[in-house]
Amino acid sequence: MKIIEKAQLMSAAEIDRTLQRLAHEIVEKSGGTKHLALIGIRRRGVPLAQRIAQAMRGIDGVEVPVGTLDITLYRDDLSKVAPQAVLQSSDITFGVDGMNLVLVDDVLYTGRTIRAAMNGLFDLGRPQRVSLCVLIDRGHREMPIEAQFTGRVVQTSDTEIIEVRLREIDNEERVVLVDRVE
Amino acid sequence: MKEVVTYRFRDLLALEPLSAAELTFLLDQSKPFQEIQRHPLKKLATLRGKTVALAFFETSTRTRISFGTAASRLGADTMNLQAEASSLKKGETLLDTAFNLNAMKPDCLVMRHAASGAPDYVARHLDIPVVNAGDGTHEHPSQGLLDALTIRDRKGTIENLHVTILGDLSHSRVARSNIHLLGKFGCRFTLCGPAMWVPRELEHIAPGTSIRSVYKIEEALEDADVIIMLRVQTERQHEPSISANDYIHGYQLNAERLKRAKPDALVLHPGPMNRGIEITPEVADGPQSCVLEQVTNGVAVRMAILYLLIAGDAGDGTHPAAQSPGTPTAHNRRATDRAADASVLKGKDC
Numbered sequence: 001m002k003i004i005e006k007a008q009l010m011s012a013a014e015i016d017r018t019l020q021r022l023a024h025e026i027v028e029k030s031g032g033t034k035h036l037a038l039i040g041i042r043r044r045g046v047p048l049a050q051r052i053a054q055a056m057r058g059i060d061g062v063e064v065p066v067g068t069l070d071i072t073l074y075r076d077d078l079s080k081v082a083p084q085a086v087l088q089s090s091d092i093t094f095g096v097d098g099m100n101l102v103l104v105d106d107v108l109y110t111g112r113t114i115r116a117a118m119n120g121l122f123d124l125g126r127p128q129r130v131s132l133c134v135l136i137d138r139g140h141r142e143m144p145i146e147a148q149f150t151g152r153v154v155q156t157s158d159t160e161i162i163e164v165r166l167r168e169i170d171n172e173e174r175v176v177l178v179d180r181v182e
Numbered sequence: 183m184k185e186v187v188t189y190r191f192r193d194l195l196a197l198e199p200l201s202a203a204e205l206t207f208l209l210d211q212s213k214p215f216q217e218i219q220r221h222p223l224k225k226l227a228t229l230r231g232k233t234v235a236l237a238f239f240e241t242s243t244r245t246r247i248s249f250g251t252a253a254s255r256l257g258a259d260t261m262n263l264q265a266e267a268s269s270l271k272k273g274e275t276l277l278d279t280a281f282n283l284n285a286m287k288p289d290c291l292v293m294r295h296a297a298s299g300a301p302d303y304v305a306r307h308l309d310i311p312v313v314n315a316g317d318g319t320h321e322h323p324s325q326g327l328l329d330a331l332t333i334r335d336r337k338g339t340i341e342n343l344h345v346t347i348l349g350d351l352s353h354s355r356v357a358r359s360n361i362h363l364l365g366k367f368g369c370r371f372t373l374c375g376p377a378m379w380v381p382r383e384l385e386h387i388a389p390g391t392s393i394r395s396v397y398k399i400e401e402a403l404e405d406a407d408v409i410i411m412l413r414v415q416t417e418r419q420h421e422p423s424i425s426a427n428d429y430i431h432g433y434q435l436n437a438e439r440l441k442r443a444k445p446d447a448l449v450l451h452p453g454p455m456n457r458g459i460e461i462t463p464e465v466a467d468g469p470q471s472c473v474l475e476q477v478t479n480g481v482a483v484r485m486a487i488l489y490l491l492i493a494g495d496a497g498d499g500t501h502p503a504a505q506s507p508g509t510p511t512a513h514n515r516r517a518t519d520r521a522a523d524a525s526v527l528k529g530k531d532c
Contacts, residue, residue, distance in 0.1 A: 070214060073228045073489075086188065087214045087489075123223040 005178050009154060009162070012173035015135070018151040019048065022133055023055035025149050030100055035128065037065040037096075041105040041117050042088050045069075047168040048135060049104035067092030069103075074116035090120070097125040102149070106164035108134040111143030136175060138162050189490045193305045193312045196321040197359050198388075202366040208483075209331050211490060215482035216331075218255065229258035232492050235288035237263040237279070238315070239295040244453055244477065245315050245324070249292050252484035258492070261288060280304045289492050293317075298355075311491035319353050325452055326359030328483040332472050333364075333408055335479075336448055342368040346402050346443070348435060349412030349460055350379045356452045358387065360410055365391030374402030375412075375433060376424050399433050406443040411435060411451040411461055426459055436462040440470065448472050 010018070030036050033056060040049030046068045053064045070088040103117055114132060121130060133149035138156045154162065159180045167173045187203045189211075197205065218224055234253040238246050241264075253260045263283060274282075276295070283291065290311045293301045298318030305312035316322040334340045345364055347357050351373050361371055361384075370392035373380050377397055385393045396402045403409065414429065424432075435449065449461075449471045457463050465471060 073214065073218075073226050075228075087211050087486075089213050090217060119227070123218075123221050123226075125222060 002181050003161075003178050004181060005176050006160070007177045008174055009136070009177055010152070010175035012167075015151075015166075015173060015175065018135065019051050020055050022149050022151060023052045023059060026052070026102055026131075026133060027056060027059050029131075029148070033060045033062045033064050035098060035100045037067065037094060037099050037101055038133075039067045039069050039092065039101055039103050039117070039121065041103060041113060042068060042070045042090075043169060044106040044164050044166055045104045047166050048106060052104060052133070065094045067094065069117055069120055071113055071116040071120055074119045076112060076116065092124060095125060096121060096127045099127045100129045100131075101127045102131050102133050104133045106135050106166075107162050108132070108137045108145075108147050108150075109140055111141045111145035114145045115143050135164055136162050192491070193301075193314075194323050194487055194491065195302050195305060195312065195314045196362070197323045197326050198321065198362040200363075200366075205327075205330070205363055205366060208327055208486060208490075209334060212327070212331055212479070212482045212486040215485040215489075216479065218485070219478055219482055224255050225257065226255060227257040228489060229253070229256040229289075229492055232256075232258040232289040233261060233287070234258050234488060234492075235261045235263070235283045235286070235291045236315075237283060237291060237293045239263075239265050239276070239293070239300070240316070241265060242294055242316070244480070245294065245322075248477070248480045249313075249315060249324075249484050249488075251481050252488055255481070256485055256488055258289070258488065261286060276300060276304065277307060280308060284308050284310065290488060313487060313491065316355055318355065319358070320355050321359045321362070322355040322452075323359055324480065324484055324487060325356050326363045327487075328476055328480040329356075329360055329410065329450055329452070330363050331479045331483055332450065332476050333448060335475070336472060337407070337446075340364055340367045340369065342370075343407040344372070344405055345369050345408045345410060346372045346374060346406040347410045347412065348374050348399065348402065348433065350414055351375055351384055351412065352379050352381050354412045357384075357410070357412060361388050361391065361393065365393075372396060372402045372406070374399055376429070378423075399435070399439055400442055403439055403442040403447075406447050408448045408450065409435065409440075409443060411449065411455075413452065413454065414456060414460060430459060434460060434462065435465050437464050437468070440465055440468075446470075450476060452476070 027033060038049040038053055040046035049066050053066045056064050068091045070090045072087050101121065103114065105113065118130060121127060131148040134147045135151040137147055137150045137153045156162065161178050162175065163178055164175050165172045187207045189204060189207055236246055236249055250260050288310060290313065291308065292313045292315050293304060294315040295301060295317050298320035301312050301314040301317050314321060314323055330340050351357050365388040373384060373393065373395045380395045382395060385395060447470060449465060451461065451473050453473065455461055455466055457466060466473060
């Protein structure tokens with residue numbers, strides 16, 4: 001099986017502009033930054049959440065807390081995906097009770113990751129509200145889950161993969177559509 | 183591409199055969215479970231539908247409760263076998279008992295036995311992962327791991343420390359697991375206790391590790407970074423032992439003696455403690471004592487062990503590591519490299 005790159009969906013500048021817009025949307029819809037916190041889903045949701053928080057600093061001058069969540073233990077497909085899924089640490093140092101939490105991830109696909117993330121969050125307490133922010137929504141949902149804040153909606157086929165490459169993790173900054181061909 | 187180190191054994195029978203990288207992986211994987219101990223809701227569904235058999239052919243309180251708690255916090259069910267209530271008393275062989283437990287289809291067997299090597303023997307005949315929860319005077323791997331985790335949390339490292347182990351070393355599987363683990367990180371050891379409890383053979387159990395025996399506690403504590411206390415094990419002693427008064431006089435860890443160690447030296451004890459015998463309450467409850475952290479970390483370490491050994495089983499009874507179920511295989515079988523294929527983790531995209 002070969003993996004070929006079909007198209008570039010976003011450049012570094014486009015990613016940056018999109019995150020700026022998402023930061024504005026979140027602050028607007030939340031009526032400010034009170035009780036607001038971002039939770040980045042490992043791995044690529046984490047740098048995205050940090051960048052959105054940084055953008056919010058420019059809007060409201062307020063430091064919005066950012067936590068990270070590793071959803072491995074909450075997956076429903078542990079035995080199918082990897083015999084030993086390597087665990088990363090979650091790091092949420094603030095209390096989630098009564099908070100307005102925004103989950104941040106790179107790509108929304110089946111919705112199973114978000115289902116797992118919500119299970120993880122509710123083990124920490126009872127947030128007032130949980131919403132979802134993703135850079136790309138590629139469709140093919142298997143759960144009744146939608147994003148409230150979406151960078152871009154992309155129509156994809158089952159064999160295609162969207163790769164969000166971020167400088168913090170991948171040493172490059174762009175979003176590409178790749179395809180698996182036999 | 184950087185090689186990803188994972189735990190690739192099917193069982194956890196001993197720490198001796200593990201590399202420093204594999205041990206570090208096990209300690210790192212315990213960290214997320216330490217966080218879960220601090221959550222208001224501590225129960226996960228990760229191992230829902232899985233069953234852990236706890237077979238304690240030798241009495242245990244802490245380790246059995248710790249493994250049971252670890253299993254239930256992962257969402258697994260447990261089946262319990264205790265020596266006093268078991269058919270072993272009625273003459274059943276160890277292997278028959280193991281086969282009968284296995285016939286109830288657990289996904290993992292956690293086992294303690296008075297005979298060194300018993301878990302290894304059972305593991306060679308079963309097709310499920312076996313965890314050694316202490317075998318005779320051989321090893322107690324989960325205790326070695328939780329001690330190392332406790333030391334690493336407090337000191338920030340487990341490298342190149344001077345570790346003093348005090349007490350009944352001849353009967354101690356805890357000491358052996360500690361030496362095999364910490365020795366791989368450059369720690370050097372001073373063993374101390376009454377002469378009949380400190381066999382010189384111990385100095386050679388981990389080639390490449392500096393181990394010396396001394397018989398005076400003052401000398402043993404000099405310059406120590408970590409002091410690991412061992413319980414006086416009356417149940418494993420056949421020869422005449424030292425009187426309590428003589429032990430207190432010669433080997434009790436009290437505040438005065440503790441001053442000889444480094445000012446930030448840690449005091450560990452696997453429990454149960456004999457307060458007033460091997461350790462004074464002042465030291466046991468003092469700021470250098472880690473005994474309760476050890477207990478908390480024990481649950482996290484055991485959650486990590488059960489998670490690593492059970493998650494990833496295809497659910498049809500064939501663990502990826504069990505290449506030919508039912509047939510005896512080599513000591514400490516390695517899983518197939520499927521486990522190391524970290525690329526499947528990378529393309530999460532869902």
